[in-house]
Amino acid sequence: MRSADFGADALVGLSNYYSGLYGPIGDVSLLSAEDWRTICRQLRARSRQWPIINLQPLDTGNPFFRRLLAALADEGYWTDTYFCFGNWYLELGxxxxxxxxxxxxxxxxxxxxxxxxxxxxxxxxxxxxxxxxxxxxxxxxxxxxxxxxxxxxxxxxxxxxxxxxxxxxxxxxxxxxxxxxxxxxxxxxxxxxxxxxxxxxxxxxxxxxxxxxxxxxxxxxxxxxxxxxxxxxREVDYLTGDDAYKRDWMPHRRERLGIVAFDPGTLKGLSAGTRHFAGKLGRRLLAAMRNNSTAARSAIG
The missing domain is CATH 3.40.630.30 (Gcn5-related N-acetyltransferase (GNAT))
Known part of the structure; x- marks a missing residue:
């Protein structure tokens, strides 16, 4: 998934092909749950302009990730996360x-x-x-x-x-x-x-x-x-990608994810969200059918 997948209707972060990580500048740990909901409420007040929010790549260990995701859902957005890339790194201690x-x-x-x-x-x-x-x-x-x-x-x-x-x-x-x-x-x-x-x-x-x-x-x-x-x-970071050689140099791997949110109160948000989740469900069903078919052939063989 790319920010371009939703065209001009998406509010996207200042990240691109060259970005190893996206996130807030400064410490967000002092923001309360109500602060996060207020931020998302203000975003939704502008949802006619931006019915879709798409931010990536994010650090799942940063409070920004989980608190923003929860606040978006609390304010009525349909939310989902998606894989961006694997990140190999070294902690020196x-x-x-x-x-x-x-x-x-x-x-x-x-x-x-x-x-x-x-x-x-x-x-x-x-x-x-x-x-x-x-x-x-x-x-x-x-x-x-x-x-x-x-x-x-x-x-x-x-x-x-x-x-x-x-x-x-x-x-x-x-x-x-x-x-x-x-x-x-x-x-x-x-x-x-x-x-x-x-x-x-x-x-x-x-x-x-x-x-x-x-x-x-x-x-x-x-x-x-x-x-x-x-x-x-204290840390060395390979940033993006799961190239095989990286695991020789770095012992640890984490994943960078994206957050996508749809406002179902707008026609564009409802339409894009429905397509997104229906497509996701369809891919899961297709994968399950293929797995069942493989298992059946193995049992017969």
Missing amino acids: GRSFADYFRDLPPLLKNTIARGRKKLERSGDWRIDIHDAPGAALERAVADFESVYRQSWKRPEPFPDFIPGLCRMAAARGWLRLGVLRFHGRPIATQLWLVKDGRAMIYKLAYDKSHPHLSPGSVLSAALMRHVIDIDRV
């Missing part, structure tokens, strides 16, 4: 990089060690981690774009976004842009952001012509060492 590295899967540790040995035998490689504005950052941003074009990844839908994010994050002290160069040429890049004790792995890519050097794994280990031992973060 004061551990050093050496402590963290010791617990990694043996295969991953061997991959990193072999990659470093191959790079060292070449005699000409280096890793730079950029965190400040300036000419060096501009070269690193150009390196990032170059590697991304040579990687397996699809072109960015908004090419100016990542360079702009790097410059803004550098100006605010959040940026950790890692570049691995081999014989002077960038072959792996990773964009990490560090803020409020969290390191967020935002974008990564490596040149697909050098997989034998494991440049992505070697660079990940270097950045991990930096944020753990130098930045002293």
